Amino acid sequence: MTSPAGPGPGPGRHILVCGGAGFIGSCFVRDVLARRDGTRITVLDVLTYAGNRANLAPAEADPEQAPRLSFVRGDIADPAAVGPLVARADAVVNFAAESHVDRSILGPEAFLRTGVIGVYVLLEAIRHETELARAGERRTAGGRPMTAPRLLQVSTDEVYGSVEEGSSREGDTLAPRSPYAAAKAAGDLLVGSYRATFDLDVVLTRGANTYGPFQHPEKLIPLVATNALLGMPIPLYGDGLQRRDWLHVTDHAAAIAFVLEHGEPGAIYNVPGGTERANREIVAALLAALGRPWDLVRRVPDRPGHDRRYAMDGARLAALGWRASVPFAAGLAATAAWYRDNAGWWRAIRDAGWDDYYARQYGARIAAGEPVPTPPGWGSTSGAGPTVAVAAFPSVGPAIELDGPEDLGA
Numbered sequence: 413m414t415s416p417a418g419p420g421p422g423p424g425r426h427i428l429v430c431g432g433a434g435f436i437g438s439c440f441v442r443d444v445l446a447r448r449d450g451t452r453i454t455v456l457d458v459l460t461y462a463g464n465r466a467n468l469a470p471a472e473a474d475p476e477q478a479p480r481l482s483f484v485r486g487d488i489a490d491p492a493a494v495g496p497l498v499a500r501a502d503a504v505v506n507f508a509a510e511s512h513v514d515r516s517i518l519g520p521e522a523f524l525r526t527g528v529i530g531v532y533v534l535l536e537a538i539r540h541e542t543e544l545a546r547a548g549e550r551r552t553a554g555g556r557p558m559t560a561p562r563l564l565q566v567s568t569d570e571v572y573g574s575v576e577e578g579s580s581r582e583g584d585t586l587a588p589r590s591p592y593a594a595a596k597a598a599g600d601l602l603v604g605s606y607r608a609t610f611d612l613d614v615v616l617t618r619g620a621n622t623y624g625p626f627q628h629p630e631k632l633i634p635l636v637a638t639n640a641l642l643g644m645p646i647p648l649y650g651d652g653l654q655r656r657d658w659l660h661v662t663d664h665a666a667a668i669a670f671v672l673e674h675g676e677p678g679a680i681y682n683v684p685g686g687t688e689r690a691n692r693e694i695v696a697a698l699l700a701a702l703g704r705p706w707d708l709v710r711r712v713p714d715r716p717g718h719d720r721r722y723a724m725d726g727a728r729l730a731a732l733g734w735r736a737s738v739p740f741a742a743g744l745a746a747t748a749a750w751y752r753d754n755a756g757w758w759r760a761i762r763d764a765g766w767d768d769y770y771a772r773q774y775g776a777r778i779a780a781g782e783p784v785p786t787p788p789g790w791g792s793t794s795g796a797g798p799t800v801a802v803a804a805f806p807s808v809g810p811a812i813e814l815d816g817p818e819d820l821g822a
């Protein structure tokens with residue numbers, strides 16, 4: 413059951429959110445500030461192509477929330493930027509990462525810089541503050557004693573690699589198969605090493621494939637939704653039977669806040685969504701929700717090393733007292749509607765630097781692409797309109813019970 417193990421959101425709490433202008437980080441910031449409980453947040457974000465100040469606009473436009481939110485543009489791999497901010501924080505949540513597998517295949521270096529050096533710089537700052545706290549020398553600007561800061565490192569199911577059957581548990585061997593996943597796994601191992609060696613207060617979450625509003629249009633669900641809305645061809649990698657577990661972004665952000673507050677020091681928590689789907693089912697459901705024809709879909713050569721399936725066991729997080737609550741059918745329908753109704757948000761992204769990436773990633777693939785046979789239940793290949801309902805795909809079963817947690821430092 414829940415235990416008051418760490419500094420979650422609350423009155424007087426100050427959380428440093430690294431990567432807080434991205435998709436999941438900005439949801440965490442918006443949702444924590446919307447609790448109106450006095451939590452203060454500083455966002456540290458270097459604003460890569462994926463970082464977007466507009467993602468924080470709802471909080472910045474709210475007169476009660478805006479004074480509790482600060483934004484600093486800076487790099488988590490820069491000790492001079494990180495040190496002073498960690499010094500003022502009760503907790504640090506690290507969302508910052510290069511996050512797109514396809515881009516990690518086009519150019520891995522940035523993934524390593526943020527995922528390895530960036531995580532190391534954060535850990536060194538946490539270590540320094542922990543040593544100060546242990547010596548009784550960690551204080552607020554007003555002279556009040558402060559405890560050591562907790563670090564929550566946000567990780568991913570992709571570190572387990574492709575899981576053909578069953579579901580990954582937190583103690584399973586890491587077997588990343590893309591440069592993105594390898595950089596994330598390296599970050600996980602660094603966090604574990606600092607737990608074992610320096611006894612830092614760290615926790616780690618591994619979230620499932622996340623979807624919802626404000627996701628960069630390079631990712632599967634926004635790419636399909638925005639291409640569909642534009643009437644453009646929709647690339648489907650290979651047979652489209654790669655399977656993913658889907659987690660709504662508000663659930664992912666809520667799980668992170670929950671683990672920040674209740675997670676046992678040194679523990680890893682899987683955050684599954686509980687809804688497994690093949691990619692082509694996702695495409696069909698989105699086209700149905702947006703009323704667009706299946707014949708937009710083009711089969712394109714698969715991603716090299718494309719993992720077939722991810723699935724995680726969520727029993728440990730369930731035992732702590734949390735599980736996902738957004739039903740997938742409703743969440744996906746609302747997400748499709750959000751992209752339909754917020755074209756200004758994604759058009760600004762697709763207008764800026766998007767064409768180069770899109771041409772490199774999909775140009776030749778789509779040129780060589782083939783139509784994909786119409787799935788059963790679809791009315792027509794010629795655009796007469798879909799008959800597949802978003803709710804037509806059943807969920808997978810409940811999580812399996814398992815033994816107690818392994819420690820990060822084990």
Ligand SMILES: NC(=O)c1ccc[n+]([C@@H]2O[C@H](COP(=O)([O-])OP(=O)(O)OC[C@H]3O[C@@H](n4cnc5c(N)ncnc54)[C@H](O)[C@@H]3O)[C@@H](O)[C@H]2O)c1
Pocket residue numbers: 430431432433434435436437456457458459460461462463464486487488489506507508509510511512525526530566567568569596618619620621622623628
């Ligand atoms: N999206 C998913 O499906 C998913 C699933 C599980 C875990 N995750 C993890 O969650 C985290 C957030 O993912 P996301 O989808 O929101 O990614 P995102 O790409 O939308 O956001 C990443 C943010 O980090 C910032 N950033 C990148 N490098 C930085 C650096 N060196 N210093 C400071 N800021 C930097 C970017 O500007 C951006 O705002 C990542 O760590 C990712 O690995 C994502």
